[in-house]
Amino acid sequence: MDSMMGIEVCSEILRPAYLLAQQASGFQFAGGPLMPSEHSSDEEPPEWAMRDEQWTIDGLLGCYDANQQRITIFNKGIEVIAPKFGLQPEFLEMIVKVHEYGHSIFHLGMMQPEITSILGMPPQGKERMVADTLRMRTETYNEVARYVHEQIAQGITKIVLINLRASATKEQSRNVCDKMIEAFNALMRRQPEEYRLDCLAHLTHEQLGKRLHKFIVLTHRGALTPDRGVWDTIMAW
Numbered sequence: 001m002d003s004m005m006g007i008e009v010c011s012e013i014l015r016p017a018y019l020l021a022q023q024a025s026g027f028q029f030a031g032g033p034l035m036p037s038e039h040s041s042d043e044e045p046p047e048w049a050m051r052d053e054q055w056t057i058d059g060l061l062g063c064y065d066a067n068q069q070r071i072t073i074f075n076k077g078i079e080v081i082a083p084k085f086g087l088q089p090e091f092l093e094m095i096v097k098v099h100e101y102g103h104s105i106f107h108l109g110m111m112q113p114e115i116t117s118i119l120g121m122p123p124q125g126k127e128r129m130v131a132d133t134l135r136m137r138t139e140t141y142n143e144v145a146r147y148v149h150e151q152i153a154q155g156i157t158k159i160v161l162i163n164l165r166a167s168a169t170k171e172q173s174r175n176v177c178d179k180m181i182e183a184f185n186a187l188m189r190r191q192p193e194e195y196r197l198d199c200l201a202h203l204t205h206e207q208l209g210k211r212l213h214k215f216i217v218l219t220h221r222g223a224l225t226p227d228r229g230v231w232d233t234i235m236a237w
């Protein structure tokens with residue numbers, strides 16, 4: 001960490017990624033198996049050999065495994081890529097974590113009344129309800145087109161970065177946020193089109209947040225086919 005970086009600045013920006021993803025999406029994690037675990041790995045990421053060419057966040061920097069509800073951060077990828085985008089590793093890791101929590105909140109995120117009703121059940125009923133919910137959500141998640149998954153994770157990340165910038169009270173925090181937003185945009189340009197948000201660039205961040213939230217609700221209800229055509233129609237008009 002830069003010695004010039006004050007502790008107040010760090011505490012304004014380096015907030016728990018799951019909280020930021022919850023706030024940006026309007027969903028919450030119920031906890032237990034309905035909340036992902038977070039790990040960091042020193043292994044070679046799957047796209048390590050492509051680190052000088054075109055890679056993806058999920059192949060080089062982090063990944064989300066929906067079948068195990070598990071987020072992994074690839075330290076090697078973070079350390080190599082951060083300086084290329086003028087960021088300290090901590091801030092790139094933050095962007096990547098939020099992206100992975102974006103996948104997970106789409107998978108497991110719930111509305112507060114739903115969580116309250118599950119948590120209020122007697123233990124046996126609660127356990128069964130959690131297991132059923134997890135199974136159904138995972139089935140739904142696995143049916144969604146890869147394009148839509150990445151658009152959702154990137155959309156949530158964009159909203160988080162804008163929210164962080166808006167809530168930063170210190171000049172230095174705002175500067176760090178600006179650098180993170182710049183790096184996020186530069187990262188997008190380095191990745192395949194499913195990671196780019198060009199089609200949604202005309203939306204205000206409130207519009208983006210509302211539409212994302214609705215899209216996720218409708219997907220959970222099985223009320224729409226979560227493929228690219230539907231995404232582009234609903235999200236980008």
Ligand SMILES: [Zn+2]
Pocket residue numbers: 057058099103149150153
């Ligand atoms: Zn992703």
